[in-house]
Amino acid sequence: MTAPFRFAPTTPAGHAAQRRQSQLTKPPGSLGQLEDLAVWLADRLGEATPARLVPAIAVFAADHGVAVEDVSAFPMEVTGQMVANFVAGGAAISVLAAEHQATLRVIDVGVAHPVPVPPGAGAALVVRPIRAGSRNLLCEAAMRADECQVAWQAGAEVARQLVAQGHTLLIGGEMGIANTTAAAALLCALGDIAPEHAVGRGTGIDDARHAHKTDVVRRALARAQAAGTDTPHAWLAQLGGLEIAALAGFYEEAGRQRVPVLLDGFISTVAALVAVRHQPATAHWLLAAHASAEAGHRHALAVLGLSPLLDLGLRLGEASGAAIALPLLQAALALHRSMATFAEAGVANQ
Numbered sequence: 603m604t605a606p607f608r609f610a611p612t613t614p615a616g617h618a619a620q621r622r623q624s625q626l627t628k629p630p631g632s633l634g635q636l637e638d639l640a641v642w643l644a645d646r647l648g649e650a651t652p653a654r655l656v657p658a659i660a661v662f663a664a665d666h667g668v669a670v671e672d673v674s675a676f677p678m679e680v681t682g683q684m685v686a687n688f689v690a691g692g693a694a695i696s697v698l699a700a701e702h703q704a705t706l707r708v709i710d711v712g713v714a715h716p717v718p719v720p721p722g723a724g725a726a727l728v729v730r731p732i733r734a735g736s737r738n739l740l741c742e743a744a745m746r747a748d749e750c751q752v753a754w755q756a757g758a759e760v761a762r763q764l765v766a767q768g769h770t771l772l773i774g775g776e777m778g779i780a781n782t783t784a785a786a787a788l789l790c791a792l793g794d795i796a797p798e799h800a801v802g803r804g805t806g807i808d809d810a811r812h813a814h815k816t817d818v819v820r821r822a823l824a825r826a827q828a829a830g831t832d833t834p835h836a837w838l839a840q841l842g843g844l845e846i847a848a849l850a851g852f853y854e855e856a857g858r859q860r861v862p863v864l865l866d867g868f869i870s871t872v873a874a875l876v877a878v879r880h881q882p883a884t885a886h887w888l889l890a891a892h893a894s895a896e897a898g899h900r901h902a903l904a905v906l907g908l909s910p911l912l913d914l915g916l917r918l919g920e921a922s923g924a925a926i927a928l929p930l931l932q933a934a935l936a937l938h939r940s941m942a943t944f945a946e947a948g949v950a951n952q
């Protein structure tokens with residue numbers, strides 16, 4: 603069980619939103635967490651009655667050298683194949699973005715086996731600091747500091763562009779076979795979580811492979827520790843991946859631009875943890891869409907002090923869980939904006 607999402611306002615806009623909630627034609631508190639959600643959005647957007655959100659989804663894709671350790675149920679080739687599927691409109695996130703009228707950007711930050719995109723389809727933006735994806739984090743640093751930095755900056759640049767285009771809510775997503783291994787290792791390092799709590803089933807591995815994956819994470823942590831790893835960026839370079847670095851840069855920049863972020867699942871939340879460890883002010887802008895079925899996600903949310911809105915047993919990634927929660931945010935704001943007050947409707951207030 604996770605705690606319900608509750609929020610006490612911190613700004614004049616948030617306080618005004620909370621006063622408005624108490625005047626709308628409903629028993630106080632009867633819209634539950636949707637009331638907290640409207641007040642949180644008003645608080646963060648700096649407006650007592652915010653307009654409908656203009657959401658954008660950026661999905662970052664990259665491959666992971668640690669995939670050779672047999673830690674995923676799927677082969678590395680799937681990453682590039684799914685990027686083509688995102689762009690062609692056939693993936694879960696493509697369907698959800700279209701359904702909820704959200705801008706979708708796909709960014710290849712290190713796909714090892716890219717698949718040509720059919721003519722006429724929207725192209726995926728390509729920025730590849732390492733053309734074959736990150737290195738095997740069990741044996742060596744996943745990225746050099748400069749490679750990690752290029753990916754981080756690519757993510758930050760995407761956030762800047764989306765905000766400049768008028769988007770008022772940013773959602774990050776990822777695609778990268780074996781990235782639950784990298785994310786678990788990072789969660790252990792930055793959140794002080796034991797590997798047996800951080801490592802999950804990812805794409806659906808069996809008990810034997812799960813035990814092996816946990817061992818891979820344990821050994822990778824020991825290797826990175828022995829290398830004297832200290833800062834969040836250094837841990838990210840040791841144990842992360844290019845799409846995780848890009849996501850962390852994306853979240854940090856969203857906060858710097860003062861735009862709220864709706865987090866997706868395990869990998870996205872661990873990337874947000876990296877951003878928060880690097881720049882603590884980022885935490886102020888984060889909202890958790892859902893609790894993934896991936897074992898480590900609840901721990902990652904707890905480390906960040908976040909309460910997820912939904913718990914649907916999702917374990918897909920791609921930003922899909924955040925996209926599924928998006929209509930809840932729009933509903934909370936529509937009610938907040940457009941319901942009548944007791945005075946307007948002539949309804950007796952107690």
Ligand SMILES: Cc1cc2ncn([C@H]3O[C@H](COP(=O)(O)O)[C@@H](O)[C@H]3O)c2cc1C
Pocket residue numbers: 673674675676680684776777778779780781782783803804805806918919920
């Ligand atoms: C067809 C397919 C579509 C996906 N979309 C997201 N993921 C998810 O699964 C991967 C992580 O799990 P692991 O660490 O076990 O490889 C990531 O790419 C993630 O986004 C997918 C995985 C597959 C196979």
Ligand SMILES: O=C(O)c1cccnc1
Pocket residue numbers: 782803804805866867868869870894895896899916917918919920
């Ligand atoms: O929670 C997630 O984001 C997740 C879980 C399993 C596989 N891929 C992603």
